[in-house]
Amino acid sequence: MKTGIKNDFTLMAILLIPVCVAINMVGFQIAQLLRLPIFLDSIGTLVIAMVAGPWVALVAGLITNLINSIFNPVYLPFSLVSMAVGLAAGFLSMKGMFKKVWKVIIAGIILAFVSTIIAAPITVILFGGVTGSTGGAITAVLLASGQQIWTAVFSTQFIQEIGDKLLSAFICFLIVRNMSDRYLSKLNYGQIYMKD
Template sequence: MAASKDTAHAETPPADVVPDVDEPLDESSDDAPQKPARSATVLLLLSCLALNLFGYWVVSQTGFPLYLDMIGTAVVAIFIGPWSGAAVGLLTNILGLGITGESSAAFGLVNVAGALVWGYGVRSIKAGNIIPKFALLNVAVAFTCSLVASILLLFVFGGSTGHGSETTMNLLFEKTHSLGLAVFNTNIMYSLVDKILTGVIAISLIGTLKNRHHSSVYQGIEAEVHTFLAHRGGGCAAVLGPLPQKTLRKLL
């Protein structure tokens, strides 16, 4: 009997055993960081490429003086990263050869430059006054793209590719008698409108994505718009408080 009691005692685990705390975090738990699925990323890249090409086609068919071929580039550069945006931009202009001919490929450099400024720029924006900083970033993109485009226009295409903005360029050339000034001034005039509009559309599209809060710039803009609405709304602040997502997605 004594032996059986000793055996039973030996088989009983100690009462103070501590569970293993080094077990890996369950990726499916709410506490685990959620990353966009690879398939969702690929779908976003392809959708943004298609959006660029659609804008490119619309401009080529209508003679519209803006460009509209970098909305997808901006979305990818801001949301995923500058080099992913550059890849989408470059591919846009390569595929654009089938829309406007050989001039398209060279302007891939413009798309790449815009992607790098947007992508690195948003990641350097510090907290506070995000909206004016983002607006200035779009202006910086416009100047960068205009500089690259003007160099290409002057030294590769002799100042003309048949774009809708060239009516303005010809008028400026008649007044200034300087092709360089006419090309750059025309380009920056339309590029400022185009890139600010592109930035607004891009951040609005990011707001429709499931993982939109992975973008710190979108988070900052969302918070600032909500704060503005709350202050301006006065007595409506209590109503706006519980519904920021729905309200902001309509406004952005």
């Protein structure tokens, strides 16, 4: 199948976007219901990145944040983070990084780095280092112990991201592995995960 930004937006891929945006939000909601200390709000973006490619995932990440920011505008500048995570996950998947458990772990770490590198400057420049989540307390402790603001925010962000992205990547690995070949064959990047 032809891939690339011009060919990736097939009807199937376009119809996947709303579903995956909803999965992002529902994932977050379930994590809240089960009172888990992580967000798990990028599962949809990762799934769509794996089966429909980086560019579709970028759009899915953008729409997730746009819709979240209807109710909380703080999400708006962080659209960049979701877009970058989608893009990075798509390219990692094309390199086969979601096919074996040890590769999934490396992919999770890379994704945590990507989102930290983009989220931390936004947090520092626009919000002075906090965004109201539980991470704010860690940042404050690090600052009080004499750390620079950048080091403090980068460390806080990475601590929060690493668990989240590792687990999300692993969950997506399990889910995509359970998709049928018949379904995967209809998607541009599905053949990476077909069984034979």
